[in-house]
Amino acid sequence: MSLQNIYDLTYEELNNFIINNCSTDLKKSGMRTNQLWKFIYKKGLKDILHFSNIPDELKNNLKQQLSFKRIDIAEKKISNDGTIKWLLKLQDGNLVETVFIPSDKRGTLCISSQVGCTLNCKFCHTGTQLMVKNLSTAEIINQILVAKDELKDWGTQKIITNIVYMGMGEPFYNYNNVKKSIAILKNNQGLDYSAKKITVSTAGITPEIIKAAKEISTYLALSLHAPNDELREKIMPINKKYKIKDLIESCSYYAKINKEKIFLEYVLLKNINDSEHCSKQLIKLMSKFPSKLNLIEFNAWPGVGYEPSDQETVQKFYRSIKNSGHIVTLRKSRGEDILGACGQLKTESQRKPKSL
Ligand code: SF4
Known part of the structure; x- marks a missing residue:
């Protein structure tokens, strides 16, 4: 046993x-x-x-x-820009990815909450991998411990300054284990990450956003990626269930309870969501609740049917949001050469057929 x-x-x-x-x-x-x-x-x-x-x-x-056993490292890749991606082998043999992204001011660890994902967002590599399982609390926490071992980040050091739940999976479909892992992260006798050093990213599961406002209360990132239902449904099927109107309501509530803006994630896809019309709709949407925008340049992966927007379009989109008075950052792609960038994570783990 x-x-x-x-x-x-x-x-x-x-x-x-x-x-x-x-x-x-x-x-x-x-x-x-x-x-x-x-x-x-x-x-x-x-x-x-x-x-x-x-x-x-x-x-x-x-x-x-x-x-007290840690999970094993199956493979480690280091990008030209210093980003590190670990492929971790769980005790049941499943594989999961964790990425460390160093920058001048901070070191961000991007962790996974599931092996695979059910949501099948069309631009995301993880979405092409069938959902295998929810990670246990221990498997979530182990990603941080293994990264800290690797980076020699124990004692008074804090090389990993920020933790983001933006790796493989939808964190709110593994709500209880994610919630427990955040309680462990926040405990000030141990890992001691304050709520402002942790970000949970969701594709927009509105009932859980409401629950998490009081129970999880970290920063919240919403993977928006389209400013209207018609387009969002095409690239994020979850929008058939939870519409943009529901997202605005739940995110307004989350922002109100936590007195913090919601990060909106928006990956720019050539001729899909990068038009002037889209930027105008996005500006209107941002006026409805406290939010700030992270524009992300698309990272291609083998077999994907989308292309990144060209630089001129990216800059135009960025300027139109900025000129509207909203907070916007243009996130540089990191770890692209090792498929460690946003939306590029995927492992070989397969869902096992149910035994008869
Ligand atoms: S973007 Fe997130 S929610 Fe969508 S398929 Fe990828 S991992 Fe799942």
Whole structure:
């Protein structure tokens, strides 16, 4: 029987675990949980024998009942621009990708929430891979731990300054595990990422956006990519279920509760969503709730039917939004040469046929 993974437990769950399963004295449990949490999430230790000041009995108890194992790196690629992509092999053999994007001011880790994706956005490489499974909390957290090991980012260092849930999958279709992983990330005894250092990106699952406003309360990014329903339905089938009107309502609510603007992600596709008409519709839409725009240059992948907009169109689109008074940034493509850029992630994992 495989052991439960320690990285599946929140701080409170670990505290309850050592009380209920390791006979830890109630009076000492808080202190012990604190110690354990610091060894795991501040120092990055993965061998319980190296946890000093923990009684041998508790160490043995934990060792018998919990696994501290990291997931394995199957492959690592480094881009010319310093972006690093790790292909990680989960314990069940499935593969998932995690990308580190360094820049002058920050180091951003882009993590996955699912193997594959159900949403089939037409411009996204992950969308061509059938949904295989939701990642467990431990598998989400392990992506950060493995990247921190690789970058030697333990102790007082923080090379990874920001975490974005923008890798493979729709985070809100794995809501509970994503929510738990964010609770672990935010805990200030350990990894200590504040809400403003974490961004969850959604294709627009409106019931979960409403729930997440109070339960997750990080920055929210909405993958918009089209300013009207007709076009959005063509490139993002999820829009058949949740219309732009619903997105405006749920995002307005999220922005109000969290007192922060929503990031709108908009990938520019040649002759699809890059016209002047689209930019005018987008400006109108942005006026309806507090938002700022990330324009993204499209990254092609093998077999895709779209092309990036030409530079003149990109600049024209960018200027029209900027001149309207809205906040807009033009995101440079990173890690394109290793298929590590936005929308390029995909692994070989396949959905297994159901056994009869
Ligand atoms: S863009 Fe996001 S939601 Fe859409 S298919 Fe790709 S991974 Fe899934």
